[in-house]
Amino acid sequence: MKPMRMCMVCRTRREKQELIRMTANQTGEVVLDLSGKAPGRGAYFCKQKKCVQLARKRRALERAFSQPIEASVYDKLEKEAEAWPNES
Numbered sequence: 401m402k403p404m405r406m407c408m409v410c411r412t413r414r415e416k417q418e419l420i421r422m423t424a425n426q427t428g429e430v431v432l433d434l435s436g437k438a439p440g441r442g443a444y445f446c447k448q449k450k451c452v453q454l455a456r457k458r459r460a461l462e463r464a465f466s467q468p469i470e471a472s473v474y475d476k477l478e479k480e481a482e483a484w485p486n487e488s
C-alpha cells in the first residue's frame with residue numbers, strides 16, 4: 401500500500417503525489433516542498449485550487465505551523481495551483 405497523507409484543509413486522504421507538501425525550513429520559514437523530501441515538519445494540501453483558497457481563508461498554515469505566515473507564501477501556493485486541475 402502506498403503511503404497516504406491527509407489534506408489539512410478538506411481532510412481527504414490521498415497518495416502523497418496527489419498532495420503538495422509545505423514545510424518549515426531551518427530558519428522557520430514556511431515554504432513549498434516541491435520535492436516532497438525536505439526535512440522538518442510538513443503539512444499537506446490537495447493539489448486543488450479550492451483547497452489552496454480555503455487554506456488561505458481559514459489560515460490553515462498558521463494553524464499547522466503555529467506561527468504567522470507571510471501572504472507571499474499563499475501567493476506562491478496559488479501560483480502553483482494555477483497549473484492544477486479544478487476537479488477532485
Ligand SMILES: [Zn+2]
Pocket residue numbers: 407408409410411412445446448451
Ligand atoms: Zn484538500
